[in-house]
Amino acid sequence: MKLKQFFLSIVIILLYTIFGTITYGDHSLMLIFTLSSVFMISLFIFKKVDKEEYFKYIGLLIVPFLSILLFISIGYSEYSRTILYLIFIPISSCLAYLYFKYRKIIIVLFSIALFYSVGYILFPNIFSFLQNRNAVVNKLLPNVTIIDENNKKVNLEKDKIIVLDFWSTSCAICFAKFPYLEKTFEKYQNNPKVEIYTVNVPLKNDDFVKTNKILDSIGYKFPKLYAKSSKEIKDSLNISSFPHLLILKNGQIRYDGTFIEDKTVIYNTESEIEKLLKE
The missing domain is CATH 1.10.357 (Tetracycline Repressor; domain 2)
Structure with missing residues (x-):
């Protein structure tokens, strides 16, 4: 050649x-x-x-x-x-x-x-x-350990729509999505039926205290939660890549997919929240 x-x-x-x-x-x-x-x-x-x-x-x-x-x-x-x-x-x-x-x-x-x-x-x-295409589901949320910044276990309320954005410190796309998550949080922060959280999934060498400060240092207002174990998240929720979004209602997983911020795109997060609010 x-x-x-x-x-x-x-x-x-x-x-x-x-x-x-x-x-x-x-x-x-x-x-x-x-x-x-x-x-x-x-x-x-x-x-x-x-x-x-x-x-x-x-x-x-x-x-x-x-x-x-x-x-x-x-x-x-x-x-x-x-x-x-x-x-x-x-x-x-x-x-x-x-x-x-x-x-x-x-x-x-x-x-x-x-x-x-x-x-x-x-x-x-x-x-x-x-x-x-398979993200809209209706399955029971497994028992997983989620903690707050004080290392105390969090019980997710079953009578609300709860949005959980799972992320890791090595995920650049996760950080790029946070401004859009912040806008979604601001839209629903006064709605008592909706709660929005980020959930950090720890990597092997992550330091909890340092991870705790990452998003606070940037200035985001959305609440931050933390998974106790990445293995538990993978085994119980089958989540191993990030970012990943779960939307819960009445203790059931109703959406198990990715965070889509663009309202013109199918399966966008706001439309999924609105569907659940209308039920």
């Missing part, structure tokens, strides 16, 4: 990695940047190579990256972050070909609108659906 062909086969992989780094893993932006890059590189290919080699060079551009995504998706049986790449990267190349052939600015405008919609509308909804 010639050097330029080898570079072409890895360029999307490299760009995807760069986009992931500069956006801190924001897949909405990563999708937009990746699809736009595929469009522009495909257009460059159509301009530079003979018509008979279009398929070969477009294949070199997109197949290696798509193969890696497909391999990861099948291996982990998890498509929530990859399915839109698998669908829309080939479409991006097709749109580039249409623009190359017909030179219509409407094709570029349509492509921009499509990439934006995929990133900011389709991705959050499909991600939430695939992550939370």
Whole structure:
């Protein structure tokens, strides 16, 4: 394989990695940047190579990256972050070909609108659906030990809707979600039927006193609770990745999934709380 062909086969992989780094893993932006890059590189290919080699060079551009995504998706049986790449990267190349052939600015405008919609509308909804399609449940809350900042056991009231946001000190996404949790807390803080807490799940080397001070130092007002044991949380609640959200009502787990702050996205947290309030 010639050097330029080898570079072409890895360029999307490299760009995807760069986009992931500069956006801190924001897949909405990563999708937009990746699809736009595929469009522009495909257009460059159509301009530079003979018509008979279009398929070969477009294949070199997109197949290696798509193969890696497909391999990861099948291996982990998890498509929530990859399915839109698998669908829309080939479409991006097709749109580039249409623009190359017909030179219509409407094709570029349509492509921009499509990439934006995929990133900011389709991705959050499909991600939430695939992550939370089994999140609405009605099962008994197991007996787990939750303590307050004074190391005293907390008994969660059964006559209220209780939102528990589980987090760990190593979870960057957890910290990014806290401002949105704070807004949710502020909305419901005067509602006597709703209580919202964060629940820290301790890591092996965590110090309880230091962990206790982390969120206070930032200034969040939502109440903070602490799990006594990460093993108990994993064994009893099957929670091993963070952030993770439970919504309880009458001692039953009614929602067991992720915290979704965007009100335009399915399974968003406020809509789940409102459903339970109306019951």
